[in-house]
Amino acid sequence: MIYLDNNATTRxxxxxxxxxxxxxxxxxxxxxxxHTFGGQLHKKIExxxxxxxxxxxxEPEEILFTSCGTESDNTALMSAVxxxxxxxxxITTRAEHPAVFNFAKHLSRKGCRVTFxxxxxxxxxxxxxxxxxxxxxxxxxxxxxxxxETGVIFPIQEIGEILRERKILFHTDAVQAAGKLPVDLKRLxxxxxxxxxxxxxxxxxxxxxxxxxGTRFYPYLIGGHQEHGRRAGTENVASIIAxxxxxxxxxxxxxxxxxxxxxxxxxxxxxxxxLCADVRINGDTEHRxxxxxxxxxxxxxxxxxxxxxxxxxxCASSGSACTSGSLEPSHVxxxxxxxxxAIHGSxxxxxxxxxxxxxxxxxxxxxxxxxxxxxxxxxxxREKIRK
Ligand SMILES: Cc1ncc(COP(=O)(O)O)c(C=O)c1O
Numbered sequence: 001m002i003y004l005d006n007n008a009t010t011r012x013x014x015x016x017x018x019x020x021x022x023x024x025x026x027x028x029x030x031x032x033x034x035h036t037f038g039g040q041l042h043k044k045i046e047x048x049x050x051x052x053x054x055x056x057x058x059e060p061e062e063i064l065f066t067s068c069g070t071e072s073d074n075t076a077l078m079s080a081v082x083x084x085x086x087x088x089x090x091i092t093t094r095a096e097h098p099a100v101f102n103f104a105k106h107l108s109r110k111g112c113r114v115t116f117x118x119x120x121x122x123x124x125x126x127x128x129x130x131x132x133x134x135x136x137x138x139x140x141x142x143x144x145x146x147x148x149e150t151g152v153i154f155p156i157q158e159i160g161e162i163l164r165e166r167k168i169l170f171h172t173d174a175v176q177a178a179g180k181l182p183v184d185l186k187r188l189x190x191x192x193x194x195x196x197x198x199x200x201x202x203x204x205x206x207x208x209x210x211x212x213x214g215t216r217f218y219p220y221l222i223g224g225h226q227e228h229g230r231r232a233g234t235e236n237v238a239s240i241i242a243x244x245x246x247x248x249x250x251x252x253x254x255x256x257x258x259x260x261x262x263x264x265x266x267x268x269x270x271x272x273x274x275l276c277a278d279v280r281i282n283g284d285t286e287h288r289x290x291x292x293x294x295x296x297x298x299x300x301x302x303x304x305x306x307x308x309x310x311x312x313x314x315c316a317s318s319g320s321a322c323t324s325g326s327l328e329p330s331h332v333x334x335x336x337x338x339x340x341x342a343i344h345g346s347x348x349x350x351x352x353x354x355x356x357x358x359x360x361x362x363x364x365x366x367x368x369x370x371x372x373x374x375x376x377x378x379x380x381x382r383e384k385i386r387k
């Protein structure tokens with residue numbers, strides 16, 4: 001298998017698996033217990049908290065463990081709405097992941113007013129529209145750090161500086177950025193930041209939410225006293241240890257990996273552009289995650305490409321309907337004004353540290369034949385080939 005779908009999920013790093021494994025069998029205690037068997041796990045949770053904090057330049061007490069990136073995003077927005085009951089306006093973007101996008105829509109049905117700021121044809125945020133939307137009623141602004149479909153990076157520093165001056169709460173969904181880009185909350189004016197374990201070589205079902213010291217916070221899960229009363233529920237100890245280890249590993253190799261992954265990604269991208277006609281890159285190639293490319297192959301269906309790639313054991317994603325688990329084509333590519341023929345033929349390749357140059361060469365060898373065959377089968381494609 002050649003796995004080029006790392007923005008969907010990643011392989012658990014062997015070092016992470018080794019470190020979490022004992023906590024799935026022999027060390028199964030409850031960290032809230034009075035006895036040593038359970039209580040000793042506290043230390044491991046705090047070690048993991050410090051490691052997650054270390055990756056993003058935070059203090060350990062600013063990190064809450066959650067069950068996933070989605071919970072972190074939902075918690076951040078809900079907390080803002082609960083903490084500022086006199087403010088009913090939420091600002092976010094048209095390019096957000098559903099964890100923010102659909103939750104903001106949900107809050108709009110509960111009486112909030114939501115502004116979805118547009119993006120341009122390169123997926124860049126319309127800063128003027130964001131500035132115009134700000135008002136005294138704004139409880140929170142939530143702008144993703146980097147987009148999961150195109151890899152486009154948003155100007156978080158600039159937005160944060162504006163919002164800090166206006167004293168408006170700022171949340172960023174950094175699920176795709178954490179571990180792929182250096183993030184330093186000592187200089188980044190962000191109040192809340194979400195991340196997720198399974199995007200950085202920890203297991204699925206573990207996430208974290210950074211809440212800056214002094215930020216008003218209202219818990220989403222209410223019950224026991226875990227996480228100092230900020231997130232109830234018995235801790236997922238093994239996965240907390242795993243995300244801690246994964247963050248430590250990412251922090252050590254981030255600069256090297258950025259160089260390695262962008263070289264592989266660029267090789268894949270430039271060769272596909274050269275070898276397959278009528279290709280376009282979706283998104284701002286100047287400000288992009290190093291591991292991601294979103295490419296449209298005109299006159300073919302993304303699903304058909306994925307099925308053919310699958311026959312060769314190559315995994316990727318498409319922005320068209322169905323394969324993404326929804327009936328709608330990508331709302332991100334639509335927000336960018338990508339023509340529907342290009343959306344339907346869009347494929348996202350996303351790499352990780354475990355991809356090799358041989359794998360990329362294999363993908364480069366296979367893709368042009370797949371595209372040629374599929375275009376032969378499509379009436380539009382056939383016409384184009386004849387011309
Ligand atoms: C940008 C972004 N935010 C949030 C999420 C949700 O994370 P999780 O799958 O951990 O709930 C994802 C997952 O694809 C994502 O890419």
